[in-house]
Amino acid sequence: MRIMGQTISVRRHKKYQEYKDSGVGWLGQIPAHWELRRLRHLALINPSPTVARTLSTLSPSLDVSFIPMDAVGEWGGLNLELTKPLEDALVSGYTYFCNGDVLVAKITPCFENGKGALAVDLVNGIGFGSTELHVIRPGSQLHPAFLTYLTFSKPFRVLGQLEMKGAAGQQRVPEDFIKDFVVPLPPLSEQQAIAAFLDRETAKIDALVAKKERLIELLQEKRNALISQAVTKGLDLNVPMKDSGVDWLGEVPAHWDIVPLFTVARERNVPNIGCQEMNVLSLSYGRIVRRDISENFGLLPESFETYQIVDTGNIVLRLTDLQNDKRSLRVGLVQERGIITSAYVTLEVITRVSPKFLFFLLHAYDVSKVFYNMGAGVRQTLKYDDLKRLPVLIPSQEEQQAIAAFLDRETAKIDALISKIREGIERLKEYRTALISAAVTGKIDVRHEVDPSCYD
Incomplete structure (x- = not known):
C-alpha cells in the first residue's frame, strides 16, 4: 500500500x-x-x-x-x-x-x-x-x-x-x-x-x-577517543612519555616536540573578489562538503564576494557562538578548492606538520572542548590571534603519516557502521x-x- x-x-x-x-x-x-x-x-x-x-x-x-x-x-x-x-x-x-x-x-x-x-x-x-x-x-x-x-x-x-x-x-x-x-x-x-x-x-x-541513536553516540565517543589517543599519545604505547606542561594534554611521547600553532600554520584569508570561484563549500559536522545553493537551505549572501577562497589541505574552524551548539564539530579539512564563509578561520600549513595530522589534532582539541575554555567569560568568538599560541604536538613526519593512515582506516570503519545505523x-x-x-x-x-x- x-x-x-x-x-x-x-x-x-x-x-x-x-x-x-x-x-x-x-x-x-x-x-x-x-x-x-x-x-x-x-x-x-x-x-x-x-x-x-x-x-x-x-x-x-x-x-x-x-x-x-x-x-x-x-x-x-x-x-x-x-x-x-x-x-x-x-x-x-x-x-x-x-x-x-x-x-x-x-x-x-x-x-x-x-x-x-x-x-x-x-x-x-x-x-x-x-x-x-x-x-x-x-x-x-x-x-x-x-x-x-x-x-x-x-x-x-x-x-x-x-x-x-x-x-x-x-x-x-x-x-x-x-x-x-x-x-x-x-x-x-x-x-x-x-x-x-x-x-x-x-x-x-x-x-x-532511541537505542540506535544511543549506539551512534557510543560509536562517536569511541571515534573521538581513538583520534585523541592517536594524536596525543601516538600508536606505540610503550614509548617513554613526558609531561607536556599543559593540563588538558597531560603526558605526551617524550620524543615529540610541542610548538605554538603560529610556527606551523598561518591564517589564510583570500577574498573571493570578482566571484572568481563559485564552488560553494560548507562545514557540516566536521566535514567540508559542497553546498547546493539552488536548494536555498539557510541564508545566502547577496554576493559570494564576501566569501573566502580555500584550497585543498586548508583547515577550517568555526569558532563563533562557542557557548551554544556545543554538539556540532567545528573543524574541517578542505578536500577541494572552493569558497566558504569568511566568518570561519582558515589555516594554511607552512612547515613541520601535515595538514591531515593537524586536522586530526585540532579535531581532538575540539571534541575535548579546548576552544570553549579559551573563550572565557562572555566571549563567544575566537579569532586566529586567540589561537596562534595554541600548543601543537609534532611527531616525526613518518609518524604523522602513520597516525593519519591509521585514523583514516579506523574512522572509516566506524563511519560506515554509523551510516548503516542511520539508514x-x-x-x-x-x-x-x-x-x-x-x-x-x-x-x-x-x-x-x-x-x-x-x-x-
Missing part, C-alpha cells in the same frame, strides 16, 4: 470491510462509515487569548508554560522547563494555547521536520510560545490525540509544504491551509482507538530509534510516518488491535 510516496505493509493489519470514494484526490477511498469535514468546522484555529474568559480572572503573576520553537519536539513532545508570568506572556504577543490544543510549526524548515505536539501538562493548564506556531483547538467531534497524529501524517505535511508562502528561507504554512484541510473523520470512539493504537506502536518505534533509523522513521498516515486515513483497520475498553 502506498500513501503519497510511502509504502506500508498491511499483512499484519486488516482493511475495513467496506470503502467509498472520498472524492479527494490525495485521499482516495475511505471507510464507508467515515465522514469528510474541513478542519475549520471541527476546530478553532489560532484562538486569541481574548476568547479565553478564564484568563481575565487569573492573577497576572500566575506562572504559565513558555514554549519557544526549540522546545517543540519533532513528531511530538514539549520541553516544559520554561515559564513566564501570565501578564508578561500576554503583553509580549506570544502565541496562546492551553491543555488539549495541538501545536504545529508554521515556518520552514520546522514544518517539514515535523515540529509539533499535543499540549499536555502545561503549568496551570496554560501556555504561550513562539509566534511561528499554529494552534488547533479541537471541538467535541475531534479527539485531540487523533488530530495530533493527523498533523503528523504524510498528506498533511506534504500538502502543507506545497501551500507555503513567503520569501525563500522564511516561508510559512498559511492559516487557510489549516482551516481548509479535509479531515477523514471516523466516529469519536474510533478516533480514540486509532490514537491508542498509534500511541502503542509509535512508542515501540521510538524506543528502537536503519530513517527506515524506522519512514515506517512510523507511513503507519500513522495509513491509520488516520482509514487505509488500515486497527480497532481490534487495542483494548476495546479504551474506546468504549
Whole structure:
C-alpha cells in the first residue's frame, strides 16, 4: 500500500470491510462509515487569548508554560522547563494555547521536520510560545490525540509544504491551509482507538530509534577517543612519555616536540573578489562538503564576494557562538578548492606538520572542548590571534603519516557502521510516518488491535 510516496505493509493489519470514494484526490477511498469535514468546522484555529474568559480572572503573576520553537519536539513532545508570568506572556504577543490544543510549526524548515505536539501538562493548564506556531483547538467531534497524529501524517505535511508562502528561507504554512484541510473523520470512539493504537506502536518505534541513536553516540565517543589517543599519545604505547606542561594534554611521547600553532600554520584569508570561484563549500559536522545553493537551505549572501577562497589541505574552524551548539564539530579539512564563509578561520600549513595530522589534532582539541575554555567569560568568538599560541604536538613526519593512515582506516570503519545505523533509523522513521498516515486515513483497520475498553 502506498500513501503519497510511502509504502506500508498491511499483512499484519486488516482493511475495513467496506470503502467509498472520498472524492479527494490525495485521499482516495475511505471507510464507508467515515465522514469528510474541513478542519475549520471541527476546530478553532489560532484562538486569541481574548476568547479565553478564564484568563481575565487569573492573577497576572500566575506562572504559565513558555514554549519557544526549540522546545517543540519533532513528531511530538514539549520541553516544559520554561515559564513566564501570565501578564508578561500576554503583553509580549506570544502565541496562546492551553491543555488539549495541538501545536504545529508554521515556518520552514520546522514544518517539514515535523515540529509539533499535543499540549499536555502545561503549568496551570496554560501556555504561550513562539509566534511561528499554529494552534488547533479541537471541538467535541475531534479527539485531540487523533488530530495530533493527523498533523503528523504524510498528506498533511506534504500538502502543507506545497501551500507555503513567503520569501525563500522564511516561508510559512498559511492559516487557510489549516482551516481548509479535509479531515477523514471516523466516529469519536474510533478516533480514540486509532490514537491508542498509534500511541502503542509509535512508542515501540521510538524506543528502537532511541537505542540506535544511543549506539551512534557510543560509536562517536569511541571515534573521538581513538583520534585523541592517536594524536596525543601516538600508536606505540610503550614509548617513554613526558609531561607536556599543559593540563588538558597531560603526558605526551617524550620524543615529540610541542610548538605554538603560529610556527606551523598561518591564517589564510583570500577574498573571493570578482566571484572568481563559485564552488560553494560548507562545514557540516566536521566535514567540508559542497553546498547546493539552488536548494536555498539557510541564508545566502547577496554576493559570494564576501566569501573566502580555500584550497585543498586548508583547515577550517568555526569558532563563533562557542557557548551554544556545543554538539556540532567545528573543524574541517578542505578536500577541494572552493569558497566558504569568511566568518570561519582558515589555516594554511607552512612547515613541520601535515595538514591531515593537524586536522586530526585540532579535531581532538575540539571534541575535548579546548576552544570553549579559551573563550572565557562572555566571549563567544575566537579569532586566529586567540589561537596562534595554541600548543601543537609534532611527531616525526613518518609518524604523522602513520597516525593519519591509521585514523583514516579506523574512522572509516566506524563511519560506515554509523551510516548503516542511520539508514536503519530513517527506515524506522519512514515506517512510523507511513503507519500513522495509513491509520488516520482509514487505509488500515486497527480497532481490534487495542483494548476495546479504551474506546468504549
